[in-house]
Amino acid sequence: MSAVIIRPEEPGDEAAIARVVEAAFGNPGEALLIEALRADGDVVLSLVAERDGEIRGHILFSRLFVVKDENRIPAVALAPLAVDPDHQDEGIGTALIDEAHLRLQQKGEDLSVVLGDPDYYGKFGYTHERARDFASNYQGEALQALAWNDTPLEGQLVYPRAFSALS
Ligand SMILES: CC(C)(COP(=O)(O)OP(=O)(O)OC[C@H]1O[C@@H](n2cnc3c(N)ncnc32)[C@H](O)[C@@H]1OP(=O)(O)O)[C@@H](O)C(=O)NCCC(=O)NCCS
Numbered sequence: 475m476s477a478v479i480i481r482p483e484e485p486g487d488e489a490a491i492a493r494v495v496e497a498a499f500g501n502p503g504e505a506l507l508i509e510a511l512r513a514d515g516d517v518v519l520s521l522v523a524e525r526d527g528e529i530r531g532h533i534l535f536s537r538l539f540v541v542k543d544e545n546r547i548p549a550v551a552l553a554p555l556a557v558d559p560d561h562q563d564e565g566i567g568t569a570l571i572d573e574a575h576l577r578l579q580q581k582g583e584d585l586s587v588v589l590g591d592p593d594y595y596g597k598f599g600y601t602h603e604r605a606r607d608f609a610s611n612y613q614g615e616a617l618q619a620l621a622w623n624d625t626p627l628e629g630q631l632v633y634p635r636a637f638s639a640l641s
Contacts, residue, residue, distance in 0.1 A: 476526050478566055480573040483520035483532070488512075490529040491522060498556035503640055507554065510636035511536045518550050518583070521574055523557070523566045531557040533570040535578065536636075538587055540608065542629035549585035549625065550578060551633055571598050575620075584623040587631065589616050 483491065492505040499505075511517050516536045523531035538551040552574075557566045575598065578586065587605060588595050589612050600618035610617060610631040 475564070478530075478564075478569050479524045480521055480569055481524065483522055487522055487529060491520075491532045494529055494532055494558050495554060495556040497559055499554070504554040504556065507636055507640050508534060510639060511634055514634060514636055516634035516636065519574055519577055519581070521570055521577070523570050525561065525564075525566070530561045531555075531566040531570050533574050535574060535583075535586065536634045538634070539632040540585070540626050540629035541632050542626050545626075545629075546632075547585075547626055547629065548583075549587060550583050551637075552586055552588040552590075553637075555590075567594075568597075579622050585619060585621045585625040587617070587619045590618070592616065592618060 491508065495505045495508065496502050511534065517534060518537050519535040521533050522529045533552070533555045535550040535552050538549045540547040540549055555567060555570065588600055592602060592615060595618050598620065600620045602615050602618050604621060605617045605619035607628045608617070608631050609629070
C-alpha cells in the first residue's frame, strides 16, 4: 500500500470529496454541509487524504465562536471527518486529524470542538470534560473539546449558519 498524502483541498476536489463524504455517512447531509460552509466562507481548514492518486478521506474545520459576556472568542468545529468505506481502518482518519491539528496550531488556533464518538476522538485528546460547561444545543457526552492554549471553559457555542440546516 502506498503512503497517504495529506494536503489542503484544492479547486477541482469538490466532487471527489462529496463522493467520499456521502459514501462514509450514507446520506448527502454532510456533503451539503461542506458546500454550505464553503459558500458562506466559514471554512478554516479543509484537508484531503490521497492514496494512489485518489481522494480517500477528508476533514474540515469551520469557524465556531465561544460567546461569553461581550466577547466572541474564535474556535474551530471539526465536522465532518470522512474516510471512504473501502479504505477505513487504514490509518487515514488518524493521519487527517494529526496533520490538521498541527496546521491549526500553526495558524494560531486555540480550541477545537467536535461532536462525535468519545472512543474515537479521545485518542486525539478531545474530552467531554473540556466541553462540559459550554452552552450548546449539542451538549452531551458526544460534545468534546481540545484546547491548545488558554481558552474559556464556559460560554455559548455559536456554530456557523450552515449547521442549522443539518438534521
Ligand atoms: C470514523 C472514521 C473517520 C475513522 O476513519 P479511519 O480511517 O477508518 O480511522 P483510522 O484507520 O485512523 O482508525 C481506525 C481505528 O478507529 C476505530 N474507530 C473507527 N470508527 C470508530 C468509532 N465511530 N468509534 C470508535 N472507534 C472507531 C477503529 O476501530 C480503529 O481502531 P484501532 O486503531 O484500535 O484498530 C471513518 O470510520 C468514517 O468515515 N466513518 C463514517 C463517518 C463518520 O462517522 N465520521 C465521524 C463523524 S463524528
